Amino acid sequence: MLSYSTQLIDKEDIEVVVNVLKGNLLAQGPKVAKFEEDLCTYTGAKYAVAFNSATSALSGAYTVSKITEKDEIITTPVSFVATSNMFVSLGAKPIWCDIKSDGNIDENKIEELITKKTKAIVVVDFAGKPVEIKKIKEIAKKHNLLLIQDSSHALGSSINTQKIGSFSDMTIFSFHAIKPITTSEGGAVLTDNKEYVQALRLYRSHGIVKKELWDSDMQSMGYNLRMTEVAAALGSSQLKKLDNFIKIRNEISDYYNNRFKNEKLFSTQKLKKNTISSRHLYPIILNTKLHSIKKDIFKELQKRGLGVQVHYKPIYENSFYIQKYGKTSLHVANDFYLGEISIPCNQSMSMDDAKYVADTFLDVIHQYKYLG
Numbered sequence: 091m092l093s094y095s096t097q098l099i100d101k102e103d104i105e106v107v108v109n110v111l112k113g114n115l116l117a118q119g120p121k122v123a124k125f126e127e128d129l130c131t132y133t134g135a136k137y138a139v140a141f142n143s144a145t146s147a148l149s150g151a152y153t154v155s156k157i158t159e160k161d162e163i164i165t166t167p168v169s170f171v172a173t174s175n176m177f178v179s180l181g182a183k184p185i186w187c188d189i190k191s192d193g194n195i196d197e198n199k200i201e202e203l204i205t206k207k208t209k210a211i212v213v214v215d216f217a218g219k220p221v222e223i224k225k226i227k228e229i230a231k232k233h234n235l236l237l238i239q240d241s242s243h244a245l246g247s248s249i250n251t252q253k254i255g256s257f258s259d260m261t262i263f264s265f266h267a268i269k270p271i272t273t274s275e276g277g278a279v280l281t282d283n284k285e286y287v288q289a290l291r292l293y294r295s296h297g298i299v300k301k302e303l304w305d306s307d308m309q310s311m312g313y314n315l316r317m318t319e320v321a322a323a324l325g326s327s328q329l330k331k332l333d334n335f336i337k338i339r340n341e342i343s344d345y346y347n348n349r350f351k352n353e354k355l356f357s358t359q360k361l362k363k364n365t366i367s368s369r370h371l372y373p374i375i376l377n378t379k380l381h382s383i384k385k386d387i388f389k390e391l392q393k394r395g396l397g398v399q400v401h402y403k404p405i406y407e408n409s410f411y412i413q414k415y416g417k418t419s420l421h422v423a424n425d426f427y428l429g430e431i432s433i434p435c436n437q438s439m440s441m442d443d444a445k446y447v448a449d450t451f452l453d454v455i456h457q458y459k460y461l462g
Contacts, residue, residue: 092434092443093397095268095370098335106323118295118316125322126278128329129263133245133255135280139290140322144242144264144277146294146315148176151260151279154289155236157182161209166195167404167423169214173240174405178414182209186406188420189216192359193373193401193430196422197222201229210236215244215254217401217432218270218368219359223249223257238262242277243370245270246336250364255280265321268436270335270368271328273321335437339369342435342444346372349448354462355380355455356429371401372435374451379461381428387454388431394450399432 110121126138141147157163159181165174167186174184185203190196193216200211211230213221223239230237239257241247242264247254255261260283263269265276279290289310292299297312317325350358357375361367376384391398404427405411406418434447 091392091395091397092439092447093268093436094372094399094432094434095436096438097267097272098331098436098438099272100331103324103327106327107320110320110323113319116319118322119319121319121322121326122317125273125317125325125329128326129255129278129280132329132332133253133261133280135256135261136282137280137284137287139279139287139294140317140325141277141279141294141315142317142321143275143315144262144266145172145176146313147262147264147277147279148172148240149179150290150293150315151238151262151286152177152180152182153293154286155210155238155260157209160207162205162207163210163212164200164203164208165212166214166216167406167418167420168193168216168402168426169240169405170242170402171405171408173212173214174411177210177212183207183415184405184411186404186418186420186423188422189426190422191357191375191426192219193217193426194219194221195226197225197229200226201233204229204233204235208233208235210238212238212240213258214240214242215247217359217371217373218243218247219361220244220247220249220254220365220367227257242266242269244368246332246366246368248366256282259283260286265325265328268370270370271325271332273317273325273328276317276321276325336366336368338437338439339435340367342439342441343367343369343372345441345444346433346435346448349452353452353455355458369435371432373401374431374433375426376429376431377462378425378429380455380458381425383458384428384431387458390454391431391433391451394454396434396447396450398434400427400430401432403427
């Protein structure tokens with residue numbers, strides 16, 4: 091089955107991992123430091139702090155920001171739950187901002203949600219498409235708010251050739267198996283703020299500083315959230331190939347765009363000319379007339395070998411959030427969830443695979459042409 095997104099591991103990746111396994115050091119060491127340096131070189135950020143997952147990275151970013159139960163965080167409901175879970179675990183309250191038809195937060199609706207309790211704006215670059223970060227930064231600066239960018243989908247994306255990772259107070263990347271590059275599991279926080287970096291390094295390693303010989307000192311609360319040498323070595327190897335991975339994903343996306351340009355039963359995510367997306371996902375947005383039969387479409391696509399997925403059920407629709415905060419309903423986010431299906435688009439695919447995906451998808455959708 092062709093997956094909506096997947097990793098591509100080659101001989102070079104395997105060799106660097108095997109070399110680490112043959113060495114003496116498997117826990118955090120020079121390979122992690124090298125991977126952090128590579129991330130900075132690639133993105134233009136001053137500092138990177140690697141973690142064992144993007145969830146841990148989010149937890150670190152929110153914690154060193156001193157987010158507490160007194161705070162409100164304006165964020166998007168269209169993301170994986172970790173984006174909100176990690177600040178909710180600190181007691182902060184999510185203030186949901188509706189999205190636009192592309193899946194990204196609606197920058198024009200943010201300012202009206204700001205109150206005296208607002209501490210931060212947390213945005214997500216859905217599918218790899220950068221949010222309107224310039225306007226959002228202006229809003230954050232005007233109101234003296236922290237801006238955190240969950241760019242778990244967007245390593246390698248850029249605006250006017252500037253890579254994502256160097257725009258916000260802190261940017262989080264994910265290196266999960268299906269992300270633009272993988273360390274099997276892993277994440278990182280990128281920032282230009284040295285104080286954040288020092289606090290993040292403590293947070294990921296028990297809050298401990300080594301002083302002299304056997305003597306160490308726990309200076310703050312922390313946990314074991316460190317990335318391994320094995321994961322970091324794989325990350326550095328994968329990062330060398332990232333631009334080529336994104337090139338392949340965009341070639342497939344361009345092919346889809348051309349095949350789907352005149353369709354009326356669904357739409358696709360559009361990009362501005364000055365923007366490059368990592369194309370972590372290729373989201374299809376079904377016409378409202380197809381919402382009631384989306385499950386049938388989904389099952390038929392899987393039956394024909396397309397590993398499709400849906401991204402995402404709005405976070406506020408999960409039982410935990412309903413029980414904690416009550417029911418929430420945002421019009422565009424609700425409609426987006428009802429219509430979204432992510433179809434296969436990844437660097438392991440050939441153009442023949444892409445043709446099969448497009449042919450199959452159109453064949454299934456065109457069964458419902460009478461609804462158009």
